[in-house]
Amino acid sequence: MPSEVRAQTAYIGLGSNLEQPVEQIKAARLAIAALDGVQELAFSSLYRSPPMGPQDQPDYVNAVMAIATTLTPEKLLACLQAIENSQGRVRKGLRWGGRTLDLDILLYGERQIRLPHLIVPHVGIAERAFVLYPLFEIAPELTVPGLGRLAELVDNCPRDGLERIA
Numbered sequence: 001m002p003s004e005v006r007a008q009t010a011y012i013g014l015g016s017n018l019e020q021p022v023e024q025i026k027a028a029r030l031a032i033a034a035l036d037g038v039q040e041l042a043f044s045s046l047y048r049s050p051p052m053g054p055q056d057q058p059d060y061v062n063a064v065m066a067i068a069t070t071l072t073p074e075k076l077l078a079c080l081q082a083i084e085n086s087q088g089r090v091r092k093g094l095r096w097g098g099r100t101l102d103l104d105i106l107l108y109g110e111r112q113i114r115l116p117h118l119i120v121p122h123v124g125i126a127e128r129a130f131v132l133y134p135l136f137e138i139a140p141e142l143t144v145p146g147l148g149r150l151a152e153l154v155d156n157c158p159r160d161g162l163e164r165i166a
């Protein structure tokens, strides 16, 4: 084992539309920042957005967090899933139905990862205003591996009702 592991910058997407979404996002931010091997670098504003997918569910609150981490992508994913579970995430029911907390690894350094349970950059990132706009707020100069400049992705993605929460 190397005695020092180089930290990578990773971006995490946070979303919630059940059980006091703003509080869910704030609690998740603290839980992520408290993980061993994780340091918070930046946190976007909170955004409200109409649901993508089935419309008979509440609006979402979304945000993006930048971290420096020495965790591997798979270990980070496991930690994020543990936080989702501890905040009452129920993994059955309708696909694309409401959720108390959704934590996605959007980007992990420059890496492109294709595992059965983990695809990075996150699937659909280029079509999701609720991911691109908060990401752009904290990392306007970013290039998304395989997809190009974030600024250009934002320009090509309508806001779809996304609003920054004051």
Ligand code: ROI
Pocket (backbone or CB within 6 Å): 014, 015, 016, 049, 050, 051, 052, 053, 060, 062, 096, 097, 102, 130
């Ligand atoms: N829609 C919005 N607006 N925000 C989300 O975070 C979100 N997450 C999801 C689905 C159900 C696809 N829709 C969403 O997983």
